[in-house]
Amino acid sequence: MPAHPIPPTLPRDRAEFEAHYAKDPDQWFQYLSDAYTWMEEQEANQTTVDRKLVELQVQVEALQGELQLSQARGAEATSQKNWIVERLDAKEKELAVVRLELYKAQTAAFPTVASLTPTINPDPVAKDRVAETVGAPLSPVTRSTASAQLSERIPDPDKFKATRADLRRFHNAITEKLTVNRDRYPTAVSRMAYVNSRLNDESYKLIQPYIRHGTCRLPDYYDILDILHKAYGDPNxxxxxxxxxxxxxxxxxxxxxxxxxxxxxxxxxxxxxxxxxxxxxxxxxxxxxxxxxxxxxxxxxxxxxxxxxxxxxxxxxEHREGNRLRFPFKKPAQGPGKVVTPLRQEARKIKSSSPGEAEAPREPPARRRPYGPEPTAPL
Incomplete structure (x- = not known):
């Protein structure tokens, strides 16, 4: 069936239409019926199309709103980025000025040295050479002078024992060391090298994959501590x-x-x-x-x-200390027998350690003389 009904013929005028209709009315009736049916279908389809069109228009409006919001956010992010870059440039300039002032302050702390230029021609008319003050640049700062300006060195913590019980102690000690003595380890490479030097062989194996050509490739020593926490920390x-x-x-x-x-x-x-x-x-x-x-x-x-x-x-x-002072020799009984006091123990040590005197052998219990007056011989 074509897209729309086609009439049996296309008359040029009314007379021709009436003649053709009188000749074949059934064919024209079928055409009119198909035309009305087609128009009803088109009306239903038009309603569906109109509804879909409205839905598409709503979606387009929503997408346009999201696009505008994304563009606004992008513009805001670009503006914020530019502001951060400007602030960073300003801070870098301030840092350069501070470094220059620091250098001037350090160089000004050194005493000026007067150097006498000897006269080449001893002409009495010529003016005497005057001592000239040596200006910048001065001699480089020596190691002893630089070390005097550093923070007081904190003792190195003990090496990490690669145990869960020692992890907190090592973490706190390393953090305190590198926080207080940060001027002694100004770069991330130096800080990571120091932390790696405080690891034992077992824990160093965890960091060894990140070392290339003798340098640790992690961002900073915090990442080393995170690796140790993942390996030895308690998840619960x-x-x-x-x-x-x-x-x-x-x-x-x-x-x-x-x-x-x-x-x-x-x-x-x-x-x-x-x-x-x-x-x-x-x-x-x-x-x-x-x-x-x-x-x-x-x-x-x-x-x-x-x-x-x-x-x-x-x-x-305090009560225990008072009892100890009041009864210094009182000891709980350790079993049957005499209580050995500290004085007796000291006397035994002195007696056994005295030179030239050997302890006399004791008589067997059966041969000891009983207590009391000595027995007289029978007459």
């Missing part, structure tokens, strides 16, 4: 700290030593103060826990408990 540091908080005990340590370890674990655990109070109360020694019976705290807040346990521990240490 908070969970591990909470588990250790549940098992840590003070036992026979003083409270200050115990609390230092407890505080380190509490910071790693991420728990708040209200959650730390039960862990602290469970971890203290039995003596401090018994002292709570007669010396309860004002409240069971974490910081209040810490202060209270510190005061109780001080009183306990």
């Amino acid at each position: 540091e908070a969970r591990t700290a909470r588990r250790k908080l549940d098992t840590i005990r003070q036992r026979d340590r003083d409270f200050a030593t115990f609390y230092a370890e407890f505080q380190c674990l509490s910071l790693d655990s991420g728990l708040d103060d209200n959650a730390l109070a039960p862990f602290l109360e469970k971890a203290i020694s039995g003596e401090l826990y018994d002292m709570l019976l007669t010396n309860p705290p004002t409240d069971y807040n974490y910081h209040t408990l810490v202060t209270h346990f510190q005061n109780l521990d001080i009183r306990l240490q």
Whole structure:
């Protein structure tokens, strides 16, 4: 079927149309029916096309809005980039001026040297040569003078032991060293070389793939520390700290030593103060826990408990020291037999170490004379 209905013929006037219609009315009826059907279909298709056209127009408007927004953002980014470049150029100029002033200040700190030019012709008419002050440039700064202007050198930290327990100590020590003595290691290459020198053989193998021709190719020493953290760090540091908080005990340590370890674990655990109070109360020694019976705290807040346990521990240490001074030789019995006091131990050492005197052999117990007056011989 063609795109649209075609009439049986194309009459040139009305008379020809009436004649053809009278001759074959069925064919014209079929044409008119097909024409009406085609027009209805075209009307439905036109509605669908109009709806799609509206949707496309909406999409075009949205894309135009996004394009305008992208163009605005691009212009803003370009403007910001230009501003950063200008600021960078200005800072570089300021840095050059500061370096020049620093050089002038360093050179001005050196005393001027007067050099006498000898007279070539001893002519009395000629004027005497006057000592001329030597100006810039001065002699280069010596190593001793430059070292005097550097920061005080911090001792080198111990080498990294390639263990998880030693990672925090090494990280803090290296960061502190390179922060305070940054003027001694001004470049990233020098800082990375120093960090690599503080690694043992096992941990150095992690950094060795990044070294080419004796130079570490990483951006700075922070990247070396990140590699060590990925290899030796605890991925579940908070969970591990909470588990250790549940098992840590003070036992026979003083409270200050115990609390230092407890505080380190509490910071790693991420728990708040209200959650730390039960862990602290469970971890203290039995003596401090018994002292709570007669010396309860004002409240069971974490910081209040810490202060209270510190005061109780001080009183306990003072009590132990007082007992030691009052009863210096009293020792707990180690089993059956006599208690060996420090004086007896010292006397035995002196007796055994005295030269020329050998300890007399002891008599067997059966041959010892009993206590009391000596027996008289029978008459």
